[in-house]
Amino acid sequence: MWCKGRVFRRTRQGANFIVVIVGLILIFKKQLTSLVNKAFSNINDKAGTL
Secondary structure, three states: OOOHHHHHHHHHHHHHHHHHHHHHHHHOHHHHHHHHHHHHHHHHHHHOOO
């Protein structure tokens, strides 16, 4: 039972981390979408040259 407090603290920190990550994704959604699309278009263009 000694680790019960630590587990809840870690869970709360993990939840806060996830909230921050989701917030950043929502803020930078347009830039992330553009980056991913550009990366996949480069992969598709170079795949034909192999």
